[in-house]
Amino acid sequence: MPRPKSIRAPTTASLPNNLRIPSTTPSLVKTLGKLPRQSLLDLVFQWLDDRNVQQFPPFLEADEEEAPDDEGLRPYPAERTLNDVRNAYQELQFRKGGKREVVDRILDGDWRHGITLRQVAMIDLRYIDDHPASLRWTALELTRIGVSSTEAGDTSIADISACIPRIHASTFLSKLQEQISPLVKAHFYLARSTTHPLTFLRIFVTHSPYQNPRQAPDTLTDSSRVMYVAFPDSCPYVYTSLASTTGSKATAGTAVATDARTLQRIVRDAVPKALSLPHQRYALKSTSLTAKNLQALLALRGPGRSNKANGAFSIFADAVLEGSPLDPRPSNTISPEEHQKQTTYSQPDQEKENKSADTDKENDAEEPASQQNVPSRRARDLETDPRTAKKRKRTVQSRFGISGTSLSAAPLDRLDARLLDLPGVDSNADDDEDDVSRPALALTFTGTDVISGIRKLAELGIVDAERMPSWMTGEEGISVAVVKRRRVLNDGG
Amino acid sequence: MDLNDPTTQLEEELDSEISNIRREIRKLQRRRRFLASSVLSSEALQNRLKPQQPSTSTISSLNEDISPLVRAAGVHTQSNHHRIAFSTTTFPFKDPSPVTDAESEKDSKNLLGVRIDICVRNGRFTKPYYLLLRKVRAAEHAEKNKPEIRLKVHRHTIPAFIPVQRLERIMLPQHDPLPVPGDGDGNGNGHGAIEPLKKKPNPPARQQNLQMFIREIRRQLVSWHMRLDAIHLIREQLGIIRRGVDPYPDDEEDGPWDRDMLVDVGFDSGLGETRLKKNDYGIASFSPTALEAAYVRVEWEDGRVGRFKISDSGTVERAVVIGDNGRDKVLEAALTGGDRSVLTVLDRLKKDASPGRDNDADSNTG
Numbered sequence A: 001m002p003r004p005k006s007i008r009a010p011t012t013a014s015l016p017n018n019l020r021i022p023s024t025t026p027s028l029v030k031t032l033g034k035l036p037r038q039s040l041l042d043l044v045f046q047w048l049d050d051r052n053v054q055q056f057p058p059f060l061e062a063d064e065e066e067a068p069d070d071e072g073l074r075p076y077p078a079e080r081t082l083n084d085v086r087n088a089y090q091e092l093q094f095r096k097g098g099k100r101e102v103v104d105r106i107l108d109g110d111w112r113h114g115i116t117l118r119q120v121a122m123i124d125l126r127y128i129d130d131h132p133a134s135l136r137w138t139a140l141e142l143t144r145i146g147v148s149s150t151e152a153g154d155t156s157i158a159d160i161s162a163c164i165p166r167i168h169a170s171t172f173l174s175k176l177q178e179q180i181s182p183l184v185k186a187h188f189y190l191a192r193s194t195t196h197p198l199t200f201l202r203i204f205v206t207h208s209p210y211q212n213p214r215q216a217p218d219t220l221t222d223s224s225r226v227m228y229v230a231f232p233d234s235c236p237y238v239y240t241s242l243a244s245t246t247g248s249k250a251t252a253g254t255a256v257a258t259d260a261r262t263l264q265r266i267v268r269d270a271v272p273k274a275l276s277l278p279h280q281r282y283a284l285k286s287t288s289l290t291a292k293n294l295q296a297l298l299a300l301r302g303p304g305r306s307n308k309a310n311g312a313f314s315i316f317a318d319a320v321l322e323g324s325p326l327d328p329r330p331s332n333t334i335s336p337e338e339h340q341k342q343t344t345y346s347q348p349d350q351e352k353e354n355k356s357a358d359t360d361k362e363n364d365a366e367e368p369a370s371q372q373n374v375p376s377r378r379a380r381d382l383e384t385d386p387r388t389a390k391k392r393k394r395t396v397q398s399r400f401g402i403s404g405t406s407l408s409a410a411p412l413d414r415l416d417a418r419l420l421d422l423p424g425v426d427s428n429a430d431d432d433e434d435d436v437s438r439p440a441l442a443l444t445f446t447g448t449d450v451i452s453g454i455r456k457l458a459e460l461g462i463v464d465a466e467r468m469p470s471w472m473t474g475e476e477g478i479s480v481a482v483v484k485r486r487r488v489l490n491d492g493g
Numbered sequence B: 001m002d003l004n005d006p007t008t009q010l011e012e013e014l015d016s017e018i019s020n021i022r023r024e025i026r027k028l029q030r031r032r033r034f035l036a037s038s039v040l041s042s043e044a045l046q047n048r049l050k051p052q053q054p055s056t057s058t059i060s061s062l063n064e065d066i067s068p069l070v071r072a073a074g075v076h077t078q079s080n081h082h083r084i085a086f087s088t089t090t091f092p093f094k095d096p097s098p099v100t101d102a103e104s105e106k107d108s109k110n111l112l113g114v115r116i117d118i119c120v121r122n123g124r125f126t127k128p129y130y131l132l133l134r135k136v137r138a139a140e141h142a143e144k145n146k147p148e149i150r151l152k153v154h155r156h157t158i159p160a161f162i163p164v165q166r167l168e169r170i171m172l173p174q175h176d177p178l179p180v181p182g183d184g185d186g187n188g189n190g191h192g193a194i195e196p197l198k199k200k201p202n203p204p205a206r207q208q209n210l211q212m213f214i215r216e217i218r219r220q221l222v223s224w225h226m227r228l229d230a231i232h233l234i235r236e237q238l239g240i241i242r243r244g245v246d247p248y249p250d251d252e253e254d255g256p257w258d259r260d261m262l263v264d265v266g267f268d269s270g271l272g273e274t275r276l277k278k279n280d281y282g283i284a285s286f287s288p289t290a291l292e293a294a295y296v297r298v299e300w301e302d303g304r305v306g307r308f309k310i311s312d313s314g315t316v317e318r319a320v321v322i323g324d325n326g327r328d329k330v331l332e333a334a335l336t337g338g339d340r341s342v343l344t345v346l347d348r349l350k351k352d353a354s355p356g357r358d359n360d361a362d363s364n365t366g
Helices: A026-033 A037-047 A061-066 A082-094 A099-110 A117-130 A148-153 A169-180 A217-221 A260-275 A294-300 A311-317 A331-345 A373-384 A386-400 A450-460 B006-041 B043-052 B060-086 B102-109 B164-171 B191-198 B210-238 B329-336 B345-365
Strands: A137-144 A185-192 A198-206 A226-232 A237-240 A282-291 A414-419 A441-446 A480-484 B088-094 B110-116 B129-137 B149-156 B240-242 B273-276 B283-288 B295-300 B305-310 B316-323
Touching: A026 A099, A026 A117, A026 A217, A037 A082, A037 A099, A037 A117, A082 A099, A117 A185, A117 A198, A117 A217, A137 A294, A169 A185, A169 A260, A198 A217, A198 A260, A226 A260, A226 A294, A237 A260, A260 A282, A282 A294, A282 A480, A311 A386, A311 B129, A386 A450, A414 A450, A441 A450, B006 B043, B006 B060, B043 B060, B060 B088, B110 B210, B129 B210, B149 B164, B164 B210, B210 B240, B210 B283, B210 B345, B273 B283, B305 B329, B316 B329, B329 B345
Parallel strands: A414 A480
Antiparallel strands: A137 A237, A137 A282, A185 A198, A198 A226, A226 A237, A414 A441, B088 B110, B110 B129, B129 B149, B240 B273, B283 B295, B295 B305, B305 B316
16 A cells, blocks of 8 residues: 555655555556566565665565555465565576566565555666667757857867766756756656666656655556656767657646646756756757667767767778777788678678658669569679679778678667758759759658668669768768758758 | 487587687688788888889899788888877878769868877777868858868767867867858858858958867877776776686675776777775775766775866866765875875875874764
């Protein structure tokens, strides 16, 4: 049971970590059931760890005496001590079985008095760690407001540093809470990713001003009310999971500002403000990159070398072009071998890309690559003229560098392009900017790894590797492109 | 099918043997190539061959065979020498992208590459950093007689915590006073031509200073690597246990494993996790807080936690140590005292902190 609701006054505090969701809530089974058995057990051991057990106390015999409600009916009798609980789960660990067993034990046994919000948050983050592609992430750039104008005047370079906010967890959270408290009630959970150099912030939003919301407990596990913000290490970017689900729109009947998406937007707008310091204000700027894979975001908007060097320039980012200056081997004797290795590695995992052109096909490059005529084409090409095939391969390598191979870890699952050029008209001719009817062409590529798919098409000779625009090679590192005069015109976002 | 079948077993054995031999062959081939190029680029050989070049009549047949290789090796050695000596070198690069951009086409395709090599503590060089700069012709409104060429950073591989963009804005100012976002850098057609004309009092664009720009970027890169080196060195002085490599005593309570950010730029090396050994400084953890390694977090075994900032010149700028009884001013003073160098932090801790520590703790409780 949740705590007695004797005091019910609107507050500006965030939802407490130890707010319990009744274990009878049906959606909890689903929430827990997302994880495999081993992950569930790992989490339980984490909860029962000496350092954490105060926050997630399991239901023990002593508790039963305090509140004897339905003794004897429960399938799992309350254990006497904490160690007994631990042993019970150790036993489950050694025994084989389904995860249902563990879920039942958690909900009906040791946490029958409720799962806290913090526990739910931990479950969700564990799920993200296990499934890095479960959400769509959008990369945003943190920029300082009001610096550029003053900075241009004086050239003192002493205090130029990238705007990497230093995040002190509790300060940041309290400032964020300060920003949103009039409008949004939220629960925050900040955790370090175990697989990526990232810090996750999970925010659960509701609109009730009360500490113990009297809503249906199901809303406390509603995934459409959850948003994530990820802070990658040492770089001025922030990833958010906003615009992922468009689920509970129907609940927004009462007032405009209470549906989950609006609340999430409010929270997101508050993030840069919470990161700001006096005389050092930040704003978020779009970077035209949305992808499912966190690895891709880290490669393209992360702390590494590959942010501004993709496509043809990826050879620089990964330094496959030249070695260290102590290497006596001339670079041109090494790189072909390296390239060779890459292409052989990348063979197996490239069959799944499909591409779909939304509205129309571009003039020559985008012909439908239906599955049946690809192999024949390829075979013909390879047989008839090995020289052109070789030349094409070299062109592909120079255009793509190593992006699109298995060596580059930036799989984009979607690439949208809006072409503002008139098809067929020479791009030099339309210098005059009068707005005659200007057909806009939108292309959408989807698949597991779009860039490697395009690379494959180029290798097969379906896409002309020499003439294709650079946004098709992933050089810009964006997933939404507006193309004009064959150049990407994204307004820096 | 069944694994106990002697023939399958034999086959498996043979297979593994073959793959082993293949691996060995590859390794030897690589080694041979390495040695061959070492010999080819060696000073003695190069000097020996040089005087014979003019009089090619006698050994022309031999020379024909050998010269391309030798020459390539010689050129490569020379560029390596430049890279080692000057650390920043330039090279031309041709953008393969078919940008059709009116008159500036041939300019925008030829890029100026800048390569920065940085030597780190173990005597090796890091992966080189690159900057590729694009030429931008002056817009029409500038003086017609002098088509000024300005440089613009096109692509680079500098880590994100070094503010290339802002440095560029200061030291490589562009023609347009209002920063044209993205790639539309005002080549005199389209919107770009109209807007500057409207703004009549156009201040003359400031001079670009490429050298200062590159120097600043290199300075920041070097100081980053120096910080990393210093932290690495101190960790080694404290004694580290590498996970999975060194055997570690089980009786100690396990401290936190630190993901090692220091191995070159190992963003993705998950296996380089290390832990500090038990040491007489009582330090349980000593690690940078983030990749740029400007801040170091120190944890002592008795629960005190400290944090200090390393400046670009390698000194401890500020330090905070917090224990159970509030701030530990003695330790803080020890961290920032003396010559303030990061490298001697441990010496200072040993000298200053250990005798005064207990007294201080007493005075704090009292």
